[in-house]
Amino acid sequence: MLRNHKSETIVAMILIAPFIAIYGLIFIYPTVDMFLLSFQKAPLIGDGTWVGVDNYTRLASDRRFDTAFWNTAYFVALSVVPGTFVALFISLGISRLSGRIQALVLALFFLPYILPVSVVYRIWDWTLNFQFGIAMHVFDWLGFDRIPIFKITGWFMPAVAFVTIWWTAGFSILLFLAGLRAIPVEIYEASSLDNASRWQTFRKITWPLLWPVTALVLTIQLISQLKIFDQVYLFSTGGRPNDNLVMVYYIFQRAFVNNHGGRAAAIAVVLFIIVIVVSVLNFQLMRFAGKKQ
Amino acid sequence: MNAQNVGKINFVGALITLATIFAAILWAFPIYWGIISSLKPEDEVVRPYIELWPDTLTFQHYWFALTQTQIGRWYINSIGTAVGVTFLTVTTSMFAGYAISQLNFPFRRTLYWIILASFMVPTQVLIINHFVLIANLGLLNTWAGIILPQLIHPVIIIIYKQFFDQVPKDFREAAVMDNAGEFRILFKVYMPLNWGVTTAVSIVTFIWSWNAFLWPFLAVTKTELMTITVGITQVNDAFGVYYARQLSAAVLAGFPVALAYLLFQRKVTEAITLSAGIKG
Amino acid sequence: MKNIKKITAAAALLIGVSTTLYAEENVVWWDFLGGGDGVRMKKLISDFNEANAGAIKIDATTLEWGVPFYTKVQTSVAVGEAPDVMTYHASRIPLALEQNVLDEITPADWATMGFGEADFATQIWDGVTGADGKTYGVPLDTHPIVLYYNKDVLGAAGQLNADGTPKGMGSREEFTAMLQAIADAGSVKFPLGSVTADGNFMFRTIYSLVGQQNGELMTDGEFLAGDNAKKLENALGVLQEWTNAGLQSTYTDYPATVALFTSGEAAMMINGVWEVPTMTDLHASGKLFEWGAVELPVIFDKPSTYSDSHVFAIPKGSSQDPAKRAAVLKAISGILNESLFWATAGHIPANNAVTNSAEYKAMEPNATYSSLTANMIYDPKTPLAGVAGPIFDVMSTHFVPTLNGEMDPAEAVSAIKEDLSDM
Numbered sequence: 001m002l003r004n005h006k007s008e009t010i011v012a013m014i015l016i017a018p019f020i021a022i023y024g025l026i027f028i029y030p031t032v033d034m035f036l037l038s039f040q041k042a043p044l045i046g047d048g049t050w051v052g053v054d055n056y057t058r059l060a061s062d063r064r065f066d067t068a069f070w071n072t073a074y075f076v077a078l079s080v081v082p083g084t085f086v087a088l089f090i091s092l093g094i095s096r097l098s099g100r101i102q103a104l105v106l107a108l109f110f111l112p113y114i115l116p117v118s119v120v121y122r123i124w125d126w127t128l129n130f131q132f133g134i135a136m137h138v139f140d141w142l143g144f145d146r147i148p149i150f151k152i153t154g155w156f157m158p159a160v161a162f163v164t165i166w167w168t169a170g171f172s173i174l175l176f177l178a179g180l181r182a183i184p185v186e187i188y189e190a191s192s193l194d195n196a197s198r199w200q201t202f203r204k205i206t207w208p209l210l211w212p213v214t215a216l217v218l219t220i221q222l223i224s225q226l227k228i229f230d231q232v233y234l235f236s237t238g239g240r241p242n243d244n245l246v247m248v249y250y251i252f253q254r255a256f257v258n259n260h261g262g263r264a265a266a267i268a269v270v271l272f273i274i275v276i277v278v279s280v281l282n283f284q285l286m287r288f289a290g291k292k293q
Numbered sequence: 294m295n296a297q298n299v300g301k302i303n304f305v306g307a308l309i310t311l312a313t314i315f316a317a318i319l320w321a322f323p324i325y326w327g328i329i330s331s332l333k334p335e336d337e338v339v340r341p342y343i344e345l346w347p348d349t350l351t352f353q354h355y356w357f358a359l360t361q362t363q364i365g366r367w368y369i370n371s372i373g374t375a376v377g378v379t380f381l382t383v384t385t386s387m388f389a390g391y392a393i394s395q396l397n398f399p400f401r402r403t404l405y406w407i408i409l410a411s412f413m414v415p416t417q418v419l420i421i422n423h424f425v426l427i428a429n430l431g432l433l434n435t436w437a438g439i440i441l442p443q444l445i446h447p448v449i450i451i452i453y454k455q456f457f458d459q460v461p462k463d464f465r466e467a468a469v470m471d472n473a474g475e476f477r478i479l480f481k482v483y484m485p486l487n488w489g490v491t492t493a494v495s496i497v498t499f500i501w502s503w504n505a506f507l508w509p510f511l512a513v514t515k516t517e518l519m520t521i522t523v524g525i526t527q528v529n530d531a532f533g534v535y536y537a538r539q540l541s542a543a544v545l546a547g548f549p550v551a552l553a554y555l556l557f558q559r560k561v562t563e564a565i566t567l568s569a570g571i572k573g
Numbered sequence: 574m575k576n577i578k579k580i581t582a583a584a585a586l587l588i589g590v591s592t593t594l595y596a597e598e599n600v601v602w603w604d605f606l607g608g609g610d611g612v613r614m615k616k617l618i619s620d621f622n623e624a625n626a627g628a629i630k631i632d633a634t635t636l637e638w639g640v641p642f643y644t645k646v647q648t649s650v651a652v653g654e655a656p657d658v659m660t661y662h663a664s665r666i667p668l669a670l671e672q673n674v675l676d677e678i679t680p681a682d683w684a685t686m687g688f689g690e691a692d693f694a695t696q697i698w699d700g701v702t703g704a705d706g707k708t709y710g711v712p713l714d715t716h717p718i719v720l721y722y723n724k725d726v727l728g729a730a731g732q733l734n735a736d737g738t739p740k741g742m743g744s745r746e747e748f749t750a751m752l753q754a755i756a757d758a759g760s761v762k763f764p765l766g767s768v769t770a771d772g773n774f775m776f777r778t779i780y781s782l783v784g785q786q787n788g789e790l791m792t793d794g795e796f797l798a799g800d801n802a803k804k805l806e807n808a809l810g811v812l813q814e815w816t817n818a819g820l821q822s823t824y825t826d827y828p829a830t831v832a833l834f835t836s837g838e839a840a841m842m843i844n845g846v847w848e849v850p851t852m853t854d855l856h857a858s859g860k861l862f863e864w865g866a867v868e869l870p871v872i873f874d875k876p877s878t879y880s881d882s883h884v885f886a887i888p889k890g891s892s893q894d895p896a897k898r899a900a901v902l903k904a905i906s907g908i909l910n911e912s913l914f915w916a917t918a919g920h921i922p923a924n925n926a927v928t929n930s931a932e933y934k935a936m937e938p939n940a941t942y943s944s945l946t947a948n949m950i951y952d953p954k955t956p957l958a959g960v961a962g963p964i965f966d967v968m969s970t971h972f973v974p975t976l977n978g979e980m981d982p983a984e985a986v987s988a989i990k991e992d993l994s995d996m
């Protein structure tokens with residue numbers, strides 16, 4: 001292949017220039033600013049004084065940080081793997097259908113993904129409303145006491161995880177559907193001739209072939225849920241915010257309610273590092289599991 | 294999986310099909326319930342028994358929002374800014390993705406790693422910097438001000454890079470033989486071949502932009518420049534019991550995009566499936 | 574860039590001053606008033622604009638109440654994009670001063686507006702005065718919580734006085750007995766409806782009860798000093814007692830509480846005065862029973878009701894142009910003079926002239942509860958207090974479980990004390 005090195009570089013520069021310009025302005029610059037801010041004692045807006053690693057060392061004895069950290073870990077555990085498997089099984093169900101029924105069923109499962117989080121919040125706050133929510137009748141039918149779901153600490157995280165899975169599963173379902181479509185029909189025909197059971201087919205054929213997609217979905221979910229904020233914030237209003245804190249919510253609280261810009265920045269940096277570490281671990285794990293298939 | 298159905302009367306199979314359909318109905322039920330509740334008068338909403346269809350069908354809550362607020366302007370602002378974000382993000386990402394994929398230049402790998410890293414930063418933490426920046430540029434209360442900070446979508450570049458990587462080399466070689474410059478190769482070869490990706494990516498970006506709240510809220514102080522997700526939080530004509538009213542506001546905010554989806558469902562499905570980097 | 578800005582501003586100033594007589598002053602106004610309040614304020618503004626057409630125009634925007642509004646104010650002031658005038662909560666003034674977002678309302682300003690210290694109740698005036706003795710807000714109203722009651726149900730249970738007010742208002746035992754009597758009459762689901770699912774909202778009731786014991790949240794910078802912790806415990810205790818005995822609604826959010834009352838399922842409700850128009854409107858359309866609103870019962874030693882004030886404030890850094898300032902002051906005083914109409918929103922106008930007038934005294938149920946102005950207790954004056962302040966989240970987290978019987982009051986108080994010192 002003929003390549004003119006110099007002109008290639010120039011062309012490349014031209015192509016990436018718009019991106020770099022915007023990116024530098026709205027990402028690089030504010031992020032560097034945030035790093036610098038984390039070493040200062042400063043309000044949300046305004047100048048601060050240099051305090052070194054003070055904001056970081058405080059975190060070791062910060063109760064709310066501790067709560068936020070473990071709540072985030074808990075939330076991730078509740079939503080990433082279950083969410084992925086819920087999406088997987090739904091897509092297995094959908095891929096068996098065809099034609100209009102399939103289109104309708106897919107639309108029903110995908111619709112929540114289109115909604116903004118504030119709408120998702122309104123709908124579920126209303127459905128699970130302690131006094132008037134329709135879901136309360138389910139408790140009645142099962143013979144339990146009605147439970148004010150979002151006000152009881154034990155129920156809060158699972159409920160928010162449930163709503164989050166409901167909201168975001170649509171996207172994962174589509175990915176799985178695409179992955180399923182990519183598996184050649186002949187393989188299934190061969191296995192049905194061998195009289196393989198449904199479960200065997202799934203374990204020996206579908207699952208391994210689908211693994212790249214599963215890994216992708218798990219990764220996307222993992223990084224997204226580490227950064228969760230909106231749902232937790234909305235469902236905590238008037239309730240028990242300090243018990244329900246997650247990392248980004250704590251950052252928000254420190255910055256916008258307590259007016260501690262420097263401390264909030266430090267927590268943000270810590271979160272950033274956590275996400276990187278988790279992503280690298282995840283990447284290695286996926287590679288290892290992929291080799292096993 | 295259709296192969297399994299061939300020729301067999303399948304009890305378990307039928308059960309699974311039924312279960313899927315039932316699950317889908319249950320899944321979408323809260324949305325239905327929210328819409329139905331918004332069509333009831335407030336005193337009916339709080340009745341202790343379940344009414345799956347309104348006793349008194351009323352549009353009063355919608356009427357208030359549609360006549361007493363600037364909802365028309367809010368929709369226009371949402372559409373305008375979402376289109377702006379989509380167009381700018383997709384074009385700049387496509388150019389950059391092409392460069393990283395096909396061209397050799399210094400710091401190419403570093404750039405790619407930085408882009409990957411930025412996927413891991415929650416954008417809420419940058420919001421104050423963005424605000425000060427946009428204010429200093431004098432862009433508060435403008436579409437440009439709403440659009441600019443929303444242009445961070447590193448994942449779009451990553452997607453384009455993946456797809457451009459997978460274009461067979463012969464296409465490129467043929468074009469180079471014809472003495473085509475890089476720009477022509479991009480516009481005449483790579484872009485047309487990946488039209489599906491572009492559609493997918495545009496749709497997803499549009500949805501993200503439409504649903505954004507925190508930034509458009511901070512960036513705008515005048516009612517007539519609010520987007521629908523921001524403006525709708527202002528809708529209120531009394532205190533007291535307001536469940537139906539809030540739900541109707543929620544429906545108004547989410548409705549246009551939901552409608553667009555249902556109309557273009559096929560295309561969207563195809564598009565998004567492609568956007569994960571998996572060929573369908 | 575800054576120099577160009579300065580020169581442009583100076584030029585504008587000169588031009589502005591010289592063309593005052595010919596140009597209409599545009600007063601940029603932000604408020605957080607939604608709901609029934611918002612409707613009334615919009616009317617007051619449009620009336621003002623009509624009356625002052627050609628000279629002053631108030632350009633009003635309503636923004637979402639709470640953290641969003643205050644964050645926006647803060648960020649806008651920081652970059653010089655603040656409005657000319659805004660509504661604010663008196664309880665947040667100490668925090669606002671720390672954030673440096675408010676401009677002083679000078680004695681000269683007061684003179685221009687035609688108001689002064691004598692026109693407002695002492696407490697209200699105190700609410701807008703900073704630690705430095707300067708004033709930072711112009712009070713519009715106070716909005717306490719009151720006890721709404723269903724005259725029909727109470728009457729049937731024999732709990733009404735001859736003048737139609739509830740009987741058991743004088744002590745804890747009396748009030749609890751009244752609640753029990755209503756429960757025994759068997760016609761309602763809950764004798765008392767309170768917003769027990771919202772800790773922020775219950776702060777108002779709880780703090781009133783603390784005030785009734787002559788307690789305070791903060792003394793000289795220390796939280797719950799001395800026996801104040803015990804007083805808070807007592808307040809939580811009595812509320813928890815009612816919930817556990819089934820006399821008070823559990824885990825009810827705001828609209829649910831109102832719904833319980835208006836549907837007759839709760840005989841009484843503790844809620845803010847701003848629900849008065851809701852009740853009035855429902856009653857006028859024949860959808861509500863006979864109802865009334867009175868000052869909170871005296872559960873402990875003396876009457877005391879928590880209240881906060883809506884005030885008008887001028888953000889720092891907004892235009893120093895004298896003509897603009899004059900327009901802003903005219904706008905404020907214009908609205909203030911019409912605050913009799915504001916009273917239809919249920920609020921108690923801050924302007925003494927209005928509250929002393931015959932028309933106000935004839936307004937019901939306002940007249941029945943306005944006696945509480947003598948017994949109001951405000952938020953402590955600390956940057957940590959006030960609407961959407963840091964204390965909000967702490968209170969909410971511990972109040973909700975306690976009020977609903979999940980947490981022991983003593984435990985809650987010590988947890989609160991710990992959290993507050995951890996700010």
